[in-house]
Amino acid sequence: MVVLTRTPSVEVGFLKEPNLHCQFAVDHKLPNATVEWRLQKHGERSKLFSYSSRTGKAEGSGVAVKAIAAGNASFKLPPTRKHSEGTYICSVMVPPLYGSHDIPLTLSEQPRVSINVGSTLSMLLGSDQKLICDAEGYYPLDVNIEWYRETAGGSPTPSFLKNVLYSSHRLHQDGTYSLSAFFYLQPTLEDSGYKYTCRVSHKSLLTPIRKSFSLIVT
Template sequence: MRRYVEGDENTLQCEIRRYSTGGIVMRWPGLGAQEHDSWFTCALHHSQERFVITTFLRHTPAGGDSTQWIHVGDRDLLSTSAVMAVLTTTPVVHAGLLKDKTLHCQFFVDHKQANVTVQWWFQRRGERTKLFTHSSRTGHSEGKGVSIRGLSNAGNASLKLPPITQASEGTYTCSVLVPPLYASQDNILSIMEPPRVSVNVGPSLALTLGSEQKVSCDAQGYYPLDVTIEWLREPLDSSFIPEVLKNILFSSHRHHQDGTFSLSAFFLLQPSLDDSGYKYTCRVQHQALLTPVRKSFTLTVTEQDSTLWYISVFGFIIFMIGILVWLIPQLIAAKRNSARKMY
């Protein structure tokens, strides 16, 4: 068993149970087996879901009824042989959409030319579907995704899945039958697609006092649905705790044809001079992300340039004077023409 187990005792969970052959009485083909053997299973689970291995332990008692459980006292020492093991290193799988994925399943038997039947089943929303079956006794196979050569040479019953879609999410069960022993391992596949995060402004934003800017943060293409978007206002000095903005509006969740979702969070930025030099950060959290995604910009706020204001006013006055200079002669000429017509 140690050949296939990784981790120390603090990461392993071990469970030993009696195993019933369901009334089937037969001699195990391995060395030293008897019709009246007693059976146990030893299941080792890694606490971080790195693998699950189930090993069959055979004990040959001195006589007794093979149909009855042998009595095991608290201090009894049983000598057993590990004769078969079924292992998966993918008990829990997270996969992205349209990605290729292989679910691991491998078995080991203590004798050659074993009579092995391997099956893969898929269960989703209460419906169970057979994906693959192979019998070494007949050589007959149904389904696809498992290498027959790998089965024969190394007991490798791993299943290669087609590109992942939403319909791929569910429980895949690999079962191995070597009479009278039967074991199965579950591989739970869930889709995890991280969001693509963007904001509608660059890394720096300059505004004049009295102006405003709509700022939006978009999280796109994520799965499953739950996502958290926050806008933070934080000084450049990282020793201060950032402020979570409250005046944030959210769009509705948008559902795309590929099954993913999108969401936007936006607000209207009407800065004061005190806001200048602050960093505004969009922080997005999703279960497909190991750490939140952060997109930031630094705000600069300036007062309106009084020089430009004076130039504008002065230009307006000059323009009005020019109009008056042009209009006054026209009015005088018109008045003279009117007087001549009267005489």
């Protein structure tokens, strides 16, 4: 008997309904086949679905029972939430044969990044301004937010700001997180013309997200 999957691992966002593919083939008919899906997390397994062709009885949901006779035991998840993460195990038993596939599922959401000023910030000498960079709606928790500045033409080695403060991580009802990084700017005339950039790195991003503004001091 062969059990295979076209989804060996799955990474999706929140509130998606991924289809976990599980196909099996035996070289004889299925008078006594048992199909099960279980979720393993934190060392514990919970049964999501089971079907016995001998009794015709199915428990749980997510698998099209009629498709099992053709060797398709794929499982459709309900909308994903934080508790959906884990390893999904498709197992097929046709005595004396047994086969299974483990399909790890992880959740990932990209941060939405914004700063609290436009592309150009004009300030008077002697004034001060709080500059905030918000990263919102990301998952998992680990995120890196940095502020740096460079000359208008772009310098080969930007200068990272040392006076940056961070909020605490905020957990939202949907399971995603937000974080803010801010600093207080009291510019001199020499600061005029510099470009300030907030850079956010996260597991969900191939390249960091950058938001910038140019400073004019008069």
